[in-house]
Amino acid sequence: MKTDREQAVFEAGIKLGALYHQWVGTPISRNSASGVECAIEQAVILQPFVEEITVHLNRNLMTENTFGYSELSGLMFEVEIITRVGFTYCRARLAPENGYPLMRIAECNEIPGVSHN
């Protein structure tokens, strides 16, 4: 049996995997980064079971190539997402860890529903 908690976790994984591979490779600069952050947030929030998403792209890694711009790479992502299924929330993150863009579950919480009495 699949629980709400498991599905919330599954949905968080889907969204992190999806956004990574959708946007990696995008030409980017320190000036354009905030627009890309917004565009990613707006795209992710459309998807089912997403409650909140915040995307920060690490400007320090945006070193300019010979033509004066950079390319969105996996290690630039600092993302937190909250998904909800029923009364269960999952908070998950994408952020660099030991040089790898790691996705991990931060926590899951069931909120008390309305009384069933």
Next chain:
Amino acid sequence: MKTDREQAVFEAGIKLGALYHQWVGTPISRNSASGVECAIEQAVILQPFVEEITVHLNRNLMTENTFGYSELSGLMFEVEIITRVGFTYCRARLAPENGYPLMRIAECNEIPGVSHN
């Protein structure tokens, strides 16, 4: 506390979301489809916690455009993935459901570990 089961589910979600957005849009035809299936499988199996992955792309949806080819679209995907964390397996799928490329958990199973006696 995050369980092995939850992480297995999370990892399955990541891989399905990732492969979808990595390969959607690829030029494809009925002749080239099997090569793309293999390439996707080989890419996914490299990733952590993936035990098995099978990718089938629905040839019936590969209608030729004016230049004689098609483009890999979400509804063409029929994917089954098995992830493992510790002794827990998660089997998940991506397949069309009511005109939407739905990702869902099929089942999770704990296998009995070696005796701890």
Next chain:
Amino acid sequence: MKTDREQAVFEAGIKLGALYHQWVGTPISRNSASGVECAIEQAVILQPFVEEITVHLNRNLMTENTFGYSELSGLMFEVEIITRVGFTYCRARLAPENGYPLMRIAECNEIPGVSHN
């Protein structure tokens, strides 16, 4: 010998091919479309030899799936780009034609340089 005109044309092709495959598959809705248009424009303008870029995404094709959003597809793109190499401009377009997202050169123009007398 490669002329400025040929390179301007080449650069226009690169940018149209690139943006198409970078953004196809992005979750999108009529509300989020203008943010995506901006993000694409800001990404393309960073690249070498790009003078101007305008991106319009056809809202009429953004029919809602079962979860209330859509996915950026090739036929939604209406793009005009102007590249410049030396004194030569190339204007090119990406827009649907007979059901295919066609990229084509609209025109090339040399502008008279400063007098060489």
Next chain:
Amino acid sequence: MKTDREQAVFEAGIKLGALYHQWVGTPISRNSASGVECAIEQAVILQPFVEEITVHLNRNLMTENTFGYSELSGLMFEVEIITRVGFTYCRARLAPENGYPLMRIAECNEIPGVSHN
């Protein structure tokens, strides 16, 4: 007026820009690289005006991350493409130059058509 030569150049640009942004980010290893090379070649050859395409991915850059694989990055690409429009061929390349994945026209050639006498 757009010439065959200009269109051949334009088409080469489109294909190089497209393949770059379609495949960047793909999980890859030295073992899986040849399958990805084939899949890219098979996808590009489907597109209009493409005569030949060879894709080599630089294994030396495929350093293993903490999970034992790598990610396809722009500098790994060594691509040569030949497009043809009418009797004009364009040969173009994507390869690293000064740390940038540069796309450039190698040469264009008109071949003598059959006699019109």
